[in-house]
Amino acid sequence: xxxxxxxxxxxARVRASFARxxxxxxxxxxxxxxxxxxxxxxxxxxxxxxxxHGFVHGGIVGMIADSAGxxxxxxxxxxxxxxxxxxFKINLLAPARGDLLIAAGAVVKPGRTLSIARxxxxxxxxxxxxxxxxxxxxxxxxxxxxxxxT
Amino acid sequence: xxxxxxxxxxxARVRASFARxxxxxxxxxxxxxxxxxxxxxxxxxxxxxxxxHGFVHGGIVGMIADSAGxxxxxxxxxxxxxxxxxxFKINLLAPARGDLLIAAGAVVKPGRTLSIARxxxxxxxxxxxxxxxxxxxxxxxxxxxxxxxT
Amino acid sequence: xxxxxxxxxxxARVRASFARxxxxxxxxxxxxxxxxxxxxxxxxxxxxxxxxHGFVHGGIVGMIADSAGxxxxxxxxxxxxxxxxxxFKINLLAPARGDLLIAAGAVVKPGRTLSIARxxxxxxxxxxxxxxxxxxxxxxxxxxxxxxxT
Amino acid sequence: xxxxxxxxxxxARVRASFARxxxxxxxxxxxxxxxxxxxxxxxxxxxxxxxxHGFVHGGIVGMIADSAGxxxxxxxxxxxxxxxxxxFKINLLAPARGDLLIAAGAVVKPGRTLSIARxxxxxxxxxxxxxxxxxxxxxxxxxxxxxxxT
Numbered sequence: 137x138x139x140x141x142x143x144x145x146x147x148a149r150v151r152a153s154f155a156r157x158x159x160x161x162x163x164x165x166x167x168x169x170x171x172x173x174x175x176x177x178x179x180x181x182x183x184x185x186x187x188x189h190g191f192v193h194g195g196i197v198g199m200i201a202d203s204a205g206x207x208x209x210x211x212x213x214x215x216x217x218x219x220x221x222x223x224f225k226i227n228l229l230a231p232a233r234g235d236l237l238i239a240a241g242a243v244v245k246p247g248r249t250l251s252i253a254r255x256x257x258x259x260x261x262x263x264x265x266x267x268x269x270x271x272x273x274x275x276x277x278x279x280x281x282x283x284x285x286t
Numbered sequence: 287x288x289x290x291x292x293x294x295x296x297x298a299r300v301r302a303s304f305a306r307x308x309x310x311x312x313x314x315x316x317x318x319x320x321x322x323x324x325x326x327x328x329x330x331x332x333x334x335x336x337x338x339h340g341f342v343h344g345g346i347v348g349m350i351a352d353s354a355g356x357x358x359x360x361x362x363x364x365x366x367x368x369x370x371x372x373x374f375k376i377n378l379l380a381p382a383r384g385d386l387l388i389a390a391g392a393v394v395k396p397g398r399t400l401s402i403a404r405x406x407x408x409x410x411x412x413x414x415x416x417x418x419x420x421x422x423x424x425x426x427x428x429x430x431x432x433x434x435x436t
Numbered sequence: 437x438x439x440x441x442x443x444x445x446x447x448a449r450v451r452a453s454f455a456r457x458x459x460x461x462x463x464x465x466x467x468x469x470x471x472x473x474x475x476x477x478x479x480x481x482x483x484x485x486x487x488x489h490g491f492v493h494g495g496i497v498g499m500i501a502d503s504a505g506x507x508x509x510x511x512x513x514x515x516x517x518x519x520x521x522x523x524f525k526i527n528l529l530a531p532a533r534g535d536l537l538i539a540a541g542a543v544v545k546p547g548r549t550l551s552i553a554r555x556x557x558x559x560x561x562x563x564x565x566x567x568x569x570x571x572x573x574x575x576x577x578x579x580x581x582x583x584x585x586t
Numbered sequence: 587x588x589x590x591x592x593x594x595x596x597x598a599r600v601r602a603s604f605a606r607x608x609x610x611x612x613x614x615x616x617x618x619x620x621x622x623x624x625x626x627x628x629x630x631x632x633x634x635x636x637x638x639h640g641f642v643h644g645g646i647v648g649m650i651a652d653s654a655g656x657x658x659x660x661x662x663x664x665x666x667x668x669x670x671x672x673x674f675k676i677n678l679l680a681p682a683r684g685d686l687l688i689a690a691g692a693v694v695k696p697g698r699t700l701s702i703a704r705x706x707x708x709x710x711x712x713x714x715x716x717x718x719x720x721x722x723x724x725x726x727x728x729x730x731x732x733x734x735x736t
Contacts (some may be wrong), residue, residue, distance in 0.1 A: 137437060159343035162334040163312075184312040190435030193309035194371045195349025202345045221344045223552060223574055225375035225675040225722060227526055227702050229695045244720055245679045249549065250522060250576070250718070252677050270694055270702070272675060274523055274720045276550070285340030291524055296560070357480060360644065373724055375525040375675055379550050380547045394570055395529045398671060400672060402527050402728070420552070422525060422572045424673055424724060426700070459643035462613075462634040463628040490735030493609035494671045495652045499645025521644045525675035585640030 139173035139212055139232055139243060146172060146211045153283050154207060165200050169208070175207040175245035179234055181259075192232035194269075197239075197257055201271040204241030207254035209275040212246045218281040224249070224273035232268050234261030244272075250276045289323035289362055289393060296322060296361045303433050304357060315350055317357070323393035325357040326416050331385055331409075342382035344419075347389075347407055351376055351421040354391030355403035359425040362396045368431040372400070374423040376434030394422075401425045439473035439512055439543060446511045448473060453583050454507060455563075455585045465483075465500055467507070473543035476509040481535055492532035496556055497539075501526055503573040504541030505553035509575040512546045518581040521551070524573040531583030532568050544572075587691060588661055589623035596622060596661045603733050604657060615650055617657070623693035625657040631685055631709075642682035644719075647689075647707055651676055651721040655690030655703035659725040662696045667692070668731040674723035681717050684711030694722075699724045 147170045154160060154167045156277050159258060160177070168176040177200045179185075179192075187193040210219040241255040259268040263276060295301060297320045304310060304317040310327070312336060318326040329335075329342075329351045337343040350376050360369040391405040407419040443449060447470045454460060454467040460477070463485060477500045479485075479492075487493040502524050510519040541555040557569040568579040587638040593599060597620045604610060604617045610627070613635060618626040627650045629635075629642075635642040652674050660669040707719040 152318075153338045156338040157343065158334050158336045159346055165592065169293065184308050186308045187435055188303045188306040188435070189368070193307065193349060193353075194374075195352045196309055198348045198352070198374075199345025202348070203343075218339070221378050223375065223377040223523070224348075225373065227373040227722065227724060228371050229702060243596075244677075252679060267695065270722065272677065272720065274390060274677060283338055285338070349498060373673070377544075377572065377574060395567065402529060417545065420572065422527065422570065424527060433578075453638045454605040456638040457643065458636045459646055464680070465680075467629065485609050485673050486608045488603045488733055488735070489668070492642075493607065493649060493653075494674075495645065496609055497650025498648045498652070498674075502648070503644045518639070521678050523677040524648075525673065527673040528671055575659060583638055 139246060140163050141172040141212055149208050150175065150211050153210065155254045160203060163196060163199065170211060171206055173203050173212050175211060177204045177239045181237060191235040194228045197228065197232050197237065197269045198282045200239040201255040201257050201269060203275040204239035205255040205271055206275055208241035208243045209246065209251035209253045212243060213277055216280055218278040218283045219246060219277055220276045222276050224268055226271040227244040228269050228270045230266055232259050234259040236260040245263060248278055251277060274275050289396060291322040291362055300325065300357050300361050300370060304358065305324065310353060313346060313349065323358055323362050325354050325391045325433050326359060327354045327389045329387040331387060338399045342387060344378045347377045347387065348376050348388060348390040349405065349417045351405040351407050351419060354389035355405040355421055356425055357425040358391035358393050359401035359403045362393060363427055366430055368428040368433045370422040370426040370428055372426050374421050376419055376421040378419050380416055382409050384409040386410040399427055401427060439546060441472040441512055450507050450511050453510065455542045460503060463496060463499065470511060473512050475504050475511060475541045477539045479537040481537060482566050484497045492537060493500065494528045497528065497532050497537065497569045498516055500537060500539040501555040501557050501569060504539035504573055505571055505573040507557040508541035508543045509553045511544065511553035512543060513577055516580055518578040518583045520576040521576055522574040522576050524571050526569055526571040528569050530566055530568045532559050534559040538558040549577055553578060589696060591622040591662055593665045600625065600657050600661050603660065605727050610653060613649065620661060623658055623662050625654050625661060627654045627689045629687040631687060644678045644686060647675050647678065647682050647719045649686060650689040651705040651707050651719060654689035655682045655723040656725055657706040657722060658691035658694065659701035659703050662693060663727055664704060666730055668733045669730040670726045670728055672724040672726050674721050676719055676721040678719050680716055682709050682716045684709040688711040695730065699727055701727060
């Protein structure tokens with residue numbers, strides 16, 4: 137699906153908001169691509185992120201998928217709106233291992249009050265990418281709420 | 287619901303597995319209580335965990351809820367089994383702010399192949415606890431799979 | 437959790453709305469109890485509702501759980517609002533067999549725009565009730581929208 | 587994604603199983619297309635299926651989406667296996683109105699024990715199709731379990 141961004145400065149807005157997410161910086165995630173209704177987040181794998189079997193923790197996979205879906209939705213929102221995750225559901229399909237995780241978010245249906253998005257997460261290992269998780273998500277458009285902390 | 291643990295050493299087993307989750311240590315989470323089919327994880331709030339509005343990132347809330355539900359299920363599993371999250375769904379109900387997050391997991395239905403669990407997450411602010419998230423989750427019992435990395 | 441209904445005529449309102457759900461009548465479901473933030477729907481099991489193994493179809497189980505959660509939320513809404521399911525997630529825990537299914541809904545968090553509810557579904561077989569499904573759901577409060585078809 | 591069916595008689599097997607789902611016949615659903623890892627179910631809209639606003643009940647939409655995803659997964663399973671829905675999550679995106687609902691299922695990841703599928707539901711109104719719901723689902727492969735009632 138192809139969308140048109142209501143705000144021509146959508147990319148700068150998404151990048152500024154992502155930069156305010158201390159949690160993304162803390163785990164080492166970076167914002168790769170931003171397009172209207174789409175957003176890709178990359179996370180280099182490091183040992184601090186692992187669960188008991190040595191793979192990346194499913195909750196960390198959920199974090200980048202949640203942010204990828206959320207910023208996909210945010211890219212289509214007007215200038216005076218902010219985004220909030222209402223809920224998400226994620227299936228973990230394969231162990232999160234390799235050197236890089238890539239969460240690719242995409243809006244399914246933008247709305248005035250709620251937006252629905254998806255995100256697929258891939259793990260890159262030895263130059264090969266495997267789908268390791270898929271997320272379905274409901275986001276709220278908060279009209280008139282600044283994206284900065286107050 | 288009340289459950290009986292198949293493995294009398296269930297608490298030591300849960301604590302050893304949790305200690306192997308580097309990701310929990312990385313975000314500062316600690317395992318509080320363990321009982322048959324129940325598990326509580328606590329996370330002191332700190333600025334590194336925040337999203338763009340200054341609250342704890344929903345993905346971080348998902349991480350501790352996922353682990354709390356998963357270890358609730360693991361507490362009922364036999365000695366030679368390991369646990370894996372198949373999927374989870376989380377509703378974020380209120381901003382995650384305050385000084386401490388508490389994720390209380392509980393098994394809904396234990397099974398031979400799959401277990402179903404829930405977790406509620408509370409935020410403690412000025413001594414008062416508020417329900418901020420609720421998770422429903424499917425876990426896989428991996429028979430004959432060691433809980434340690436191989 | 438205990439809630440107070442904003443509308444004193446909440447029960448009559450829920451019953452009138454349920455009576456307008458042709459789909460509930462079609463499958464043979466009836467509204468049992470209504471309380472503030474709670475609602476129980478019963479469905480006598482009959483062969484027309486079965487899937488390929490002879491149990492009640494999971495989608496039928498989802499239908500009564502969805503309505504039970506939805507009317508739990510509706511019971512707390514003001515007189516000029518209507519309810520809409522945004523999304524639901526259901527785990528099917530055991531085969532739906534016996535003579536009666538009972539879906540017990542309960543609000544987790546009522547809100548001005550969104551409400552979160554749960555529903556547990558039990559199957560009664562030989563006088564014994566078994567938990568067969570559990571649902572978690574997001575509902576929208578549609579302010580100023582009549583509950584009747586326009 | 588393109589899949590190869592393990593059982594060359596996959597289509598006959600899916601059609602025989604669907605024919606045993608009394609619930610699908612009861613609501614008037616028919617199996618349209620079957621391909622390896624894909625399945626489409628159609629449901630002519632009629633007043634018996636409606637909710638209080640006169641649209642098709644969300645639970646009915648969930649029923650056909652659940653079956654479309656489930657039979658997509660079943661099409662890839664070996665001859666001696668049966669399928670069971672573990673859980674599904676569905677977002678209802680727009681009112682289900684028009685003359686025909688079309689649920690298009692597709693496998694995301696087939697597995698030996700669990701398969702993950704999706705389904706999109708479209709409503710056809712005045713010759714135009716609108717996406718009205720999207721489902722994400724976990725299914726269990728029951729090895730050595732006949733698909734017929736015992």
